[in-house]
Amino acid sequence: MSVMYKEDAEVLEGLSSQLAMRTLPRLGTLYSALIGAALAAVLVVLTPAAGIAGSLVIWYLMYLLVQSVWSFRIEGRRFAVDRLATTLVWTAFLIALSALVWILISVTIRGLSAFSWDFLTGTMRNVSPLREGGGLAHALVGTLLQVGMAAAIAVPLSILVAIYLVEYGRGKLATLVTFFVDVMTGVPSIVAGLFIYTFWVLTFGFERSGFAASLALTILMIPVIVRSTEEMLKIVPNDLREASYALGVPKWKTIVRIVIPTAFGGIVTGVMLSIARVAGETAPLLLTTFLSQSMNPNLFTGAQASVPTFIWDQISSGTPASIDRAWAGALVLIIVVVMFYALARLVAKLTAPARQ
Amino acid sequence: MSPDLKPLDAPSGVQGSKVRLGDRIFSNLTRGAGIFVLLIMASIGAFLVWKAVPAFQNNTGDFFTTQQWFPDADPPIFGIAALAFGTAISSVIAMLIAVPIAIGTALFIAFFSSRKASTSLGFVIDVLAAVPSIIYGLWGLQVLMNHMDGITKWLNDYLGFIPLFNNEIGIYTKSIFIASVVLAIMILPTISALSREVFLQVPRDHREASLALGATRWEMIRMAVLPFSRPGIISATMLGLGRALGETIAVALILSAAFEINWHITEPGGNTFAANIALKWNEAGPIGLSALIASGLILFIITLVVNMIARAIIAKHKEFSGANS
Numbered sequence: 001m002s003v004m005y006k007e008d009a010e011v012l013e014g015l016s017s018q019l020a021m022r023t024l025p026r027l028g029t030l031y032s033a034l035i036g037a038a039l040a041a042v043l044v045v046l047t048p049a050a051g052i053a054g055s056l057v058i059w060y061l062m063y064l065l066v067q068s069v070w071s072f073r074i075e076g077r078r079f080a081v082d083r084l085a086t087t088l089v090w091t092a093f094l095i096a097l098s099a100l101v102w103i104l105i106s107v108t109i110r111g112l113s114a115f116s117w118d119f120l121t122g123t124m125r126n127v128s129p130l131r132e133g134g135g136l137a138h139a140l141v142g143t144l145l146q147v148g149m150a151a152a153i154a155v156p157l158s159i160l161v162a163i164y165l166v167e168y169g170r171g172k173l174a175t176l177v178t179f180f181v182d183v184m185t186g187v188p189s190i191v192a193g194l195f196i197y198t199f200w201v202l203t204f205g206f207e208r209s210g211f212a213a214s215l216a217l218t219i220l221m222i223p224v225i226v227r228s229t230e231e232m233l234k235i236v237p238n239d240l241r242e243a244s245y246a247l248g249v250p251k252w253k254t255i256v257r258i259v260i261p262t263a264f265g266g267i268v269t270g271v272m273l274s275i276a277r278v279a280g281e282t283a284p285l286l287l288t289t290f291l292s293q294s295m296n297p298n299l300f301t302g303a304q305a306s307v308p309t310f311i312w313d314q315i316s317s318g319t320p321a322s323i324d325r326a327w328a329g330a331l332v333l334i335i336v337v338v339m340f341y342a343l344a345r346l347v348a349k350l351t352a353p354a355r356q
Numbered sequence: 357m358s359p360d361l362k363p364l365d366a367p368s369g370v371q372g373s374k375v376r377l378g379d380r381i382f383s384n385l386t387r388g389a390g391i392f393v394l395l396i397m398a399s400i401g402a403f404l405v406w407k408a409v410p411a412f413q414n415n416t417g418d419f420f421t422t423q424q425w426f427p428d429a430d431p432p433i434f435g436i437a438a439l440a441f442g443t444a445i446s447s448v449i450a451m452l453i454a455v456p457i458a459i460g461t462a463l464f465i466a467f468f469s470s471r472k473a474s475t476s477l478g479f480v481i482d483v484l485a486a487v488p489s490i491i492y493g494l495w496g497l498q499v500l501m502n503h504m505d506g507i508t509k510w511l512n513d514y515l516g517f518i519p520l521f522n523n524e525i526g527i528y529t530k531s532i533f534i535a536s537v538v539l540a541i542m543i544l545p546t547i548s549a550l551s552r553e554v555f556l557q558v559p560r561d562h563r564e565a566s567l568a569l570g571a572t573r574w575e576m577i578r579m580a581v582l583p584f585s586r587p588g589i590i591s592a593t594m595l596g597l598g599r600a601l602g603e604t605i606a607v608a609l610i611l612s613a614a615f616e617i618n619w620h621i622t623e624p625g626g627n628t629f630a631a632n633i634a635l636k637w638n639e640a641g642p643i644g645l646s647a648l649i650a651s652g653l654i655l656f657i658i659t660l661v662v663n664m665i666a667r668a669i670i671a672k673h674k675e676f677s678g679a680n681s
Contacts, residue, residue, distance in 0.1 A: 082572035092460020099541045100484045106499045160389035177390040180397045186663035188602020190630045194652040195400045198407040252382030280488020283604035308490050330491045
C-alpha cells in the first residue's frame with residue numbers, strides 16, 4: 001500500500017490541470033441558446049424583423065455565433081469548428097425530419113377528415129365533382145390489377161436476368177447488362193410511359209388500357225428487382241453450390257432447387273419494395289390509360305382508374321369536395337405503400353438466416 | 357468484397373466436354389433475359405427517335421431556341437428553350453437546397469446518433485423516399501404554398517436586386533421556386549440514403565485511427581470519411597439530380613405552366629420537360645404528340661448522360677468505395 005505524500009498530490013493536480021482541456025460548461029449549449037435569444041431579442045426590437053419565422057432564424061444565427069465565439073475563446077479553434085459542424089449536422093437532420101413529419105401529419109389529418117368506409121367501397125360513378133361522397137374502390141381495383149400484372153411480367157424476367165448476372169455472366173455482355181440495369185433505374189417514369197405509348201399504342205395500334213400501364217410499370221420495376229435479387233444471390237454461400245455439384249446435380253437444377261430457395265426471402269423482400277415503389281407512380285399511367293369514374297375490372301379494354309390517377313383527377317377538378325377526396329386518396333395510397341414496405345421488412349425478418 | 361468471390365462454375369459434365377441439355381437451355385434462357393433488358397433500353401431510344409421525326413419535319417421554328425409551344429397550329433411552331441430552362445433552373449435550385457441537408461442528415465445518422473437510433477432513422481429516410489410524388493405535389497400545392505409567401509416576399513424585399521429573387525407582379529404562388537423546394541424535399545431521401553450507405557463503408561480502422569490521434573469528430577469526418585466517400589457522394593448527388601430532372605407530377609401540379617424564359621423564379625410560371633408532357637398529353641393532336649415525344653427524347657438523353665456519369669464514377673472507384681447500389 002502506497003502512501004500519497006502531499007507534495008506528490010500537488011504535482012499530480014498541477015499535471016492534470018495542464019493535461020485536461022478547458023471545456024465549456026456542461027450546459028454550454030443551453031447558455032449559448034439563452035444568450036443568443038437575448039441578442040436576437042435586441043436585434044428584433046431594434047430592427048423590424050420578418051415575423052416569427054424571421055426571429056427564429058435570427059435566434060439560430062445568434063446561437064451559432066455565441067457558441068462559436070465562446071468555444072473559440074475557451075477551447076480553441078479546432079473544438080469551436082467541431083461544435084459548429086455538430087450543430088449544423090443536427091440542424092440538417094432536424095430540417096429533413098420536420099419535412100417528413102409535416103407531410104405525414106398533413107396527409108393524415110386532411111385525409112381522415114374525408115375518409116369513411118363508403119370511400120373505400122364506393123366509386124365515382126354519377127358523383128359530380130361538386131358533391132361530397134363517392135369513393136375509390138374502382139381505383140383500388142385498377143391499381144391492384146395494373147401493379148399485379150406488372151409484377152407478373154417483371155418478376156420472372158428480372159430473376160432470370162439476376163441469375164444470368166450472378167451465375168453465368170462473364171465478360172463483356174455481363175458488364176454491359178449490369179451497367180444498363182443501373183442506368184435503367186434512372187429512367188424517368190414519364191419516359192417509360194412515353195415509350196410504352198409509342199410502342200404499344202402508336203406502333204402496334206392497341207388502345208390505351210390498364211395493360212399498357214402495366215407494361216410501363218414493368219420497365220420501372222425490372223431494374224429494382226434485378227439489383228435486389230442479384231445482391232441476394234451473391235450472398236448464397238458457395239459451399240451449397242459445390243455440395244450440389246459434388247452430388248452430380250446439374251448446374252441449372254442447382255440454381256433452381258438450391259440457390260433460389262436459399263435466397264427466396266430476400267428476393268420476395270426486393271419484389272415487395274419494387275411494388276411499393278411503383279404503386280404510387282402517376283406519370284406513366286396518365287399517358288397510357290384513360291381515367292374511368294366507374295369500376296372496370298378488365299385490364300385490356302376500356303378506361304381504368306388507379307389510385308394515383310384518381311388523386312390527380314380529383315386535384316384537377318379543384319372543388320372543395322374533390323380536394324377532400326384527393327387527400328383521402330393520398331392517405332389510402334400512403335397506407336398501401338407503407339403496407340408493402342412493412343410486408344417486405346416482415347418477410348426479410350422471418351426468412352433471415354439465424355445468426356450464429 | 358474481393359472480386360473473385362463469384363460463384364464457381366460447375367464442372368461441365370464428367371464424361372467429355374458435352375454440356376447437358378438442361379444446362380444449355382437454362383443458361384441460354386437467362387442470357388436471353390439479359391439481352392432482352394439491353395433490347396428494352398435500346399428500343400426506348402429507338403422508338404422515341406422514330407416517333408419524334410414528324411415533329412422535327414414539320415416544325416417551322418428552331419427546336420432548341422424557340423420558347424413557344426404551338427405544335428398543332430398551322431404551321432406548327434415549337435421549341436424546348438423554355439422547357440430546358442425551367443428544368444435546369446428548378447433542378448439546380450433543388451440541388452442547392454437538398455445536397456447540404458441530405459449530406460448533413462446522412463452524417464447525422466451515420467456518426468452522430470446511437471447505433472439503435474441509426475437503424476430506425478435509416479428506415480424513416482427510406483419511407484420518405486417511398487412517398488409517391490403525387491403526394492408531394494398535393495402537399496406542395498395545398499399546404500406548403502400557403503406558407504411560402506413570407507420567405508419569397510423577404511427574398512424580394514431584401515435580395516430583390518438579384519434578378520432571380522425579384523418579383524415584379526406581387527404574386528408569389530405557383531412559382532419555380534416553390535416547385536424547387538418540393539423537388540428538394542423529394543430528392544433529399546435519395547441522396548441521403550445513398551450517402552449514408554457510402555459513409556458506412558468507410559473502414560472502421562481509418563475512423564478509429566484518426567480519433568486515436570486526437571482528432572475531433574468533425575476532423576475525423578473531414579479527414580477520414582469525406583475523402584474516402586467523395587466519389588460515392590458525387591454519384592449519389594448525380595442520381596438525385598436525375599430524379600429531379602425527370603420528376604413530373606409534383607412539378608406539374610405546382611407550376612402554372614408558361615412558355616417563356618423568366619429569370620424571376622418567385623413569380624408564377626415556368627415549365628419543365630416532364631410536367632409539360634403530362635399537362636399537354638390529352639389535348640395534343642398528332643404533331644403535338646410527336647412534339648411531346650421529341651421533348652421526352654431530350655429528357656431521356658439528359659437523364660441517361662447524368663446517370664451514366666454517376667455510374668461511371670462508382671465503377672471507377674469500386675476498389676475502394678463499395679457503393680454498390
